[in-house]
Amino acid sequence: MPEKFDCIVVGAGPAGTACAYELAKAGVNVLLLERGEYPGAKNVMGGVLYRKMMEDIIPEFYKEAPLERPIVEQRFMMMDKESAITFSYKGLEWGREPYNNFTVLRAKFDQWFAEKAVEQGALLVCETVAVECIVENGRVVGVRTDRPDGDIYADVVVLADGVNSLLAKQLGFHREWRPDEVALATMEILKLDKTVIEDRFNLEPNQGCTIEIFGDATKGIVGTGFLYTNKDTLSIGVGTLLSGLIKHKMKPYDLLEYVKNHPMIRPYIQGSEPVEYLAHLIPEGGYHSIPKVAGNGVLVVGDAAQLVNAIHREGSNMAMTSGRLAAETIIMAKAQNDFSESMLDQYRMKLMESFIGQDLKKYKDATHHFERFPQYFEQYIPMMNRAASQMFTVDGASKWEKQQKIWRDLGSAKQKFKLARDMMKAWKVMK
Amino acid sequence: MMKAQTIEEKQYLVRFNADTKSHLHVLDPNICLTKCPDKICTIFCPASVYKWEEVRMHVGYEGCHECGSCRIGCPYENIQWEYPRGGYGIVFRLG
Numbered sequence: 265m266p267e268k269f270d271c272i273v274v275g276a277g278p279a280g281t282a283c284a285y286e287l288a289k290a291g292v293n294v295l296l297l298e299r300g301e302y303p304g305a306k307n308v309m310g311g312v313l314y315r316k317m318m319e320d321i322i323p324e325f326y327k328e329a330p331l332e333r334p335i336v337e338q339r340f341m342m343m344d345k346e347s348a349i350t351f352s353y354k355g356l357e358w359g360r361e362p363y364n365n366f367t368v369l370r371a372k373f374d375q376w377f378a379e380k381a382v383e384q385g386a387l388l389v390c391e392t393v394a395v396e397c398i399v400e401n402g403r404v405v406g407v408r409t410d411r412p413d414g415d416i417y418a419d420v421v422v423l424a425d426g427v428n429s430l431l432a433k434q435l436g437f438h439r440e441w442r443p444d445e446v447a448l449a450t451m452e453i454l455k456l457d458k459t460v461i462e463d464r465f466n467l468e469p470n471q472g473c474t475i476e477i478f479g480d481a482t483k484g485i486v487g488t489g490f491l492y493t494n495k496d497t498l499s500i501g502v503g504t505l506l507s508g509l510i511k512h513k514m515k516p517y518d519l520l521e522y523v524k525n526h527p528m529i530r531p532y533i534q535g536s537e538p539v540e541y542l543a544h545l546i547p548e549g550g551y552h553s554i555p556k557v558a559g560n561g562v563l564v565v566g567d568a569a570q571l572v573n574a575i576h577r578e579g580s581n582m583a584m585t586s587g588r589l590a591a592e593t594i595i596m597a598k599a600q601n602d603f604s605e606s607m608l609d610q611y612r613m614k615l616m617e618s619f620i621g622q623d624l625k626k627y628k629d630a631t632h633h634f635e636r637f638p639q640y641f642e643q644y645i646p647m648m649n650r651a652a653s654q655m656f657t658v659d660g661a662s663k664w665e666k667q668q669k670i671w672r673d674l675g676s677a678k679q680k681f682k683l684a685r686d687m688m689k690a691w692k693v694m695k
Numbered sequence: 696m697m698k699a700q701t702i703e704e705k706q707y708l709v710r711f712n713a714d715t716k717s718h719l720h721v722l723d724p725n726i727c728l729t730k731c732p733d734k735i736c737t738i739f740c741p742a743s744v745y746k747w748e749e750v751r752m753h754v755g756y757e758g759c760h761e762c763g764s765c766r767i768g769c770p771y772e773n774i775q776w777e778y779p780r781g782g783y784g785i786v787f788r789l790g
Contacts, residue, residue, distance in 0.1 A: 391782030513733070
């Protein structure tokens with residue numbers, strides 16, 4: 265292995281691989297380091313991959329990438345103990361080119377994507393941990409790996425080492441994350457016959473459905489459950505802020521079992537067989553938690569930079585775009601042979617101008633709002649369910665009487681005022 | 696009713712390539728014993744890696760998912776957390 269590269273990318277997830285792919289394509293000599301046995305071996309995601317940001321890198325990737333199903337329907341369940349209000353959008357335009365998004369299994373997808381970067385000329389080295397950045401005269405000049413004689417040098421290092429970015433923390437780019445800046449997600453892959461999946465979710469072959477579940481899926485803790493269709497498996501999971509699990513002293517796998525056995529969910533997964541169990545952290549600090557992303561000779565991309573829109577469950581798309589923007593910046597820096605922070609900071613500007621910066625800014629206070637005021641999940645979702653039950657149950661009472669009952673269920677005048685104020689506040693943090 | 700699955704049964708579904716030495720270390724065992732009645736890591740760890748055994752914390756690093764929750768969630772920042780050596784640790788095959 266030559267010991268000096270133009271660029272070292274740490275981590276072969278969507279952010280790191282996107283960056284390495286773009287660099288290699290532009291003729292930059294790039295090393296892609298991965299600590300797992302293969303790319304994807306350490307990576308977990310609920311499973312939704314967005315077409316647009318992937319196609320910005322590899323046009324028509326869907327013709328050859330290992331994808332599960334294109335999603336044609338997205339459902340949202342506001343769930344109580346034994347009821348749910350469900351919203352859905354189903355559109356067949358999502359089932360054909362150019363598509364909107366796909367479910368994927370990451371161990372397969374990440375390997376394929378990394379192979380594409382290798383085809384472009386990137387050097388992929390697996391089973392190698394970058395334990396620290398080598399810093400000389402205030403600039404990052406390489407990484408120290410856990411291999412014998414493992415120092416490798418480069419003009420610029422890209423940290424794509426995920427939510428636990430120990431390297432960015434070592435550089436002082438961020439403090440340790442707080443438990444309310446990360447969500448702990450547990451999930452299972454459940455094997456189920458593909459025709460059974462299609463029957464249960466009202467799908468044609470090669471169509472998929474996603475369900476996001478709010479309310480009782482997390483027993484009122486801020487978070488969501490999800491159930492996604494793959495080809496012949498389902499991905500079911502639940503994610504809550506780590507701070508919520510701590511506060512409620514709840515075991516994450518007990519919560520997952522609770523969701524799997526919930527009467528609103530169980531019929532979907534009945535008869536399936538669990539084939540894998542996975543846990544992972546999701547960076548959900550949002551805009552306020554974005555660390556320093558550019559320094560002398562170093563850039564931070566993807567989860568390592570907290571680039572996740574928890575409200576819209578977008579993350580892998582932000583990872584890819586951030587990797588691509590980092591690559592663009594590095595190509596420019598290389599042309600001028602200037603890898604200083606002031607040069608590389610253009611990456612931060614591009615990031616903030618893109619949909620990533622804009623969307624994270626839009627929802628900058630949302631997660632913290634719902635964590636500080638648990639009544640949305642704990643009280644208002646059950647209230648909506650009771651109202652729907654009341655209105656749609658035909659029992660001889662007049663519709664006026666029913667409206668009055670619903671109105672009374674909202675509580676005293678003071679409680680109604682609080683409810684109205686909470687709705688206003690929710691609008692404010694989401695608008 | 697589906698049979699509730701235990702964490703042990705869930706962990707059987709996962710492939711691990713365990714190293715011979717731990718990548719997780721309790722820095723000061725005395726803190727767990729004297730200052731931390733909740734032993735909250737034994738609750739939120741998604742792989743049940745941490746088990747309190749009367750006077751000490753048993754760390755079953757071999758079943759770790761490398762999620763990082765214990766490092767962030769320990770109220771006393773008492774857990775030293777590193778990545779396992781290259782190639783070791785959890786190996787996800789699917790998701």
